[in-house]
Amino acid sequence: MTTVTRSRDEVDSALFDLQDVRIVAKKAHGGESTIVSSAALSVRRGESIGIVGESGSGKSMTAKALIGLLPPGVHASGQLLYRGENLLDADERRWQAIRGREVGLILQDPFTMLNPVMRCGRILEESLLPESIRDGRTPREEALRRLAEVGITDESVIDRYPFQLSGGMRQRVGIAAALCRDPRVLIADEPSTALDAATQREVLDLIKRIQQARGMGLILITHDLRVAFDTCNRLYVLYAGSLVEVGDAQQLQAEPLHPYTQGLLLSEPPVGRRVEKLVAMPGSVPIADEVQGKCTFEPRCRWAGPECRDGAPALAEVAPDRLSACVKLPEIRQEMNSLRTFAEQVAEVTAADRPEPILQVREVGKTFGAGTHGVRALDEVSIQVGRNESVGIVGESGSGKTTLARVLVGLETPTEGEIVIDGTTFGEWAKVRPEQRRTMRSNVQTVFQDPYSSLNPMRTVGWTLREAVVTHDHEAANPKQRVGELLEMVGLPAGYARRLPRALSGGERQRVAIARALAVRPKVLICDEPTSALDMSVQAQILNVLTTLRAEQDISYLFISHDLAIVRHVSEFVYVMYRGRVVESGPTDVVLDDPKHEYTRKLLESIPGEPG
Known part of the structure; x- marks a missing residue:
């Protein structure tokens, strides 16, 4: 039971006052499943x-x-007081x-x-x-x-x-x-x-x-x-x-007093600095009924002990106007502070010359439509990605980021300009010789924003990965073994090969999408907003997976995102796009710490928590 003690004045002045609200859903074959076991707020x-x-x-x-x-089929019980009236009876x-x-x-x-x-x-x-x-x-x-x-x-x-x-x-x-x-x-x-x-x-x-x-x-x-x-x-x-x-x-931002809250904070990359590695919470949110009778966070908590499984902890006052449901807080509070201090250490960034380019875009333009009704989506865009380099592209919706990515993988044809992939120069994918096109498509793969829409819902994970393996290598010696290796690369058990996409969480589906892109051993991975549809803790897991893969597979990234904190964390060089043009570029930390273009400054000022 969750009961938040309040003064008489607080209760009387509250517009909404919830106490011990429980929300359940009826199951198709009888019984109920818990959605919210106990909620209280005002x-x-x-x-x-x-x-x-x-x-x-x-x-x-x-x-x-x-x-x-x-x-x-879903109903709530408890007290939902609005100006003194219990609306759950309405x-x-x-x-x-x-x-x-x-x-x-x-x-x-x-x-x-x-x-x-x-x-x-x-x-x-x-x-x-x-x-x-x-x-x-x-x-x-x-x-x-x-x-x-x-x-x-x-x-x-x-x-x-x-x-x-x-x-x-x-x-x-x-x-x-x-x-x-x-x-x-x-x-x-x-x-x-x-x-x-x-x-x-x-x-x-x-x-x-x-x-x-x-x-x-x-x-x-x-x-x-x-x-x-x-x-x-x-x-x-x-x-x-x-x-x-x-x-x-x-106060909660300065010092979280529950391991879950701290986990959320540490999962989110900071905007103002680059950290060595995000502290990602393992696993995902369980169904409420699976964690009844104990601390709900116990399966994912590094400090969990027997006392955390001995009944559901009460939400209790642990500091003035601060409530926490962690029974171990007194003994782990100092360690939580130490972990937060360690996780916030700034990563050292060594200035270096850009590596030899493996992908180049030279004055590429793209116009949709013709004549006065034409829309200029890309205007003389030039970028490059070096071998084993991670490059970021940032900008608002409509800036041309995704159009550029689609041009790079042949889903759109540029109006003018040329592209160079691993030494092969071309203007249109359709004019590249078939054998060269096949090689270049293997060299450049894409991970999209929504992993569910990029996976066949009727096919198992194993079928999807095996198809990617044999499509690009008809003579693959042991496709089944390769599927297991791909799953292991992205941190999933080999048994996941038997699952359908709907049986996976959002983070697990994105890992499968990354594994499929890796099946052809690409040299460049284009990541188009790959974490924007994910929770913060799952986002941290995926970003850490990408960091590890880059080190192990000698792969380059072109990371497209509107989130500047993520771009700072994953890239060494960044291009800022606005209305189809590159308006600023340079080493990521230099551009984000000292932006020269007014639009870049606007993006930085738009970040919640930053002065606007």
């Missing part, structure tokens, strides 16, 4: 709280319980009166909030209450005012459909729609995860500004600790359906 007027944790921790289901949108009619008017919701993907067949103006007008339209304004005029509140001053947006807007613009319209009924509490469920760094900063600043101006309570659901530290006053750390730590955001 949010007051004008306060920002964050619920943080990895996928599977129960964050989003907690958010859905807060607004009465649990899916069929019927759907009461919830309809609560949603929008009392509690607003912003989702990760604005497409799920906005009707795709309605113009933005109509979406807002239908969300408005009669009493919200004042001073003689028409509904359209009020909709325009609401758009201006979220920073949209272009009045033509009101007549556009959601698909005609950029991701950041859609999210702004979604925020305006969520605020149309002037709610007292705003729930934001991963509102910036799908956005690039600059747009993410704009959306988060917008939410904070409006929340503070209106005095709303804000509940932010996120897996990104940088975002949580930058946005919230207080954090609730959720793991496998249980709260493991609660505290002031800045």
